[in-house]
Amino acid sequence: MSDPAAPQPGPLRPHEASGPAAQHARQAERDCRLDPKVSEALRDAGFARHFVPARWGGQEGSFLHCLEAVAEVSRADPSAGWCAAIAASLSRMAAFLPEEGQRTVWEHGPDALVVGALVPGGSAQAAPGGWLLGGRWPYVSGVHASDAALLAAQVPVTGGRKQVRFLLVPRSAYGIERTWDTVGMRGTGSDTLVLDQVYVPVTHTFLLTELASGRGPGGAPACLTVPLKNVSGLTFAAPVLGAVRGALEAWSRAVVRKRAAARPGQEPSVSAELDLARSTAQADAAELLLTRAAHDADRLLLSDEWSGARAQRDQVAAVDLLLDAADRLQRTGGTGAQSVHGDFQRFWRDARTAAGHAVLQWEPAARRFGAAHLARTAADGK
Structure with missing residues (x-):
């Protein structure tokens, strides 16, 4: 008898991404980024929507199924598996946004590829109802195929204090500087995101402490807690x-x-x-x-x-x-x-x-x- 409390398999289909990932793995090494066909295969395989709340068409999926699916893609190309993991993880993070921010990400469907930088970077200036954000964030995996980014930054608040927030910015707002050239995981395309100053309303942000503690928005699915x-x-x-x-x-x-290929009679080493x-x-x-x-x-x-x-x-x-x-x-x-x-x-x-x-x-x-x-x-x- 199955465990009724056990998460049921979602629509993750890693086998659909493994073939393209293996086919383009060497090219990804040379280019220092995934082939666009592989990025789209990861999207189509369900990684971006895996942790997205069901009300936006997502799966509210399980950590176990994500682990298994990412590992399967990584057997073909670890760089592709890494980007698959990032797609799932950053969508989970985006679900900590307030309602307006979530709508911005998923109003057209649950398969938006969100990337992010967890180490605070750039600079933020207070503005009415939000902040003006700009600067550089290195090592943003999968940035070339992204639809939006969640960027960590120290933002000013009342009393001269600062707090770390994640701020949502659309793909149209940022550029990419090619800085990723490493010994391994070359295909992740973890280049530097460059952002000219852009206004981000508070409704497109959330606190690092909320993510760290698992205190998501009210009625959040279990995977956010x-x-x-x-x-x-x-x-x-x-x-x-x-x-x-x-x-x-x-x-x-x-x-x-x-x-x-051994000679006849040659004993193999144990x-x-x-x-x-x-x-x-x-x-x-x-x-x-x-x-x-x-x-x-x-x-x-x-x-x-x-x-x-x-x-x-x-x-x-x-x-x-x-x-x-x-x-x-x-x-x-x-x-x-x-x-x-x-x-x-x-x-x-x-x-x-x-x-x-x-x-x-x-x-x-x-x-x-x-x-x-x-x-x-x-x-x-x-």
């Missing part, structure tokens, strides 16, 4: 999971080809089986950790500090396991694994680059969990 730091790692760990799965497949195919077993076990363990975190988020089980801290810990620990698995394959893959013409090295570089994201660093996650666990232990002992 989870505090950001309890699930933000899922957005960026899912492409790493897919990248390492892709690396395992490429590595295994290379071993099979090498053995098929080290390949040992390395493969260890790396696949680590990838499976990482997937289990990520699945538990997503499962708990979907069932609203991350409301207390200990549970949220464990979920954050698990997301980062999963990435550490995945990197260890990929590094082992890279060390033992021979000269063929280093070829720039092969797929393995691209998956490996992409996994390594994605893991450098701020939310996937071990120390903050470990310190948070350690503090929460010791506090719970002390409370239990009273």
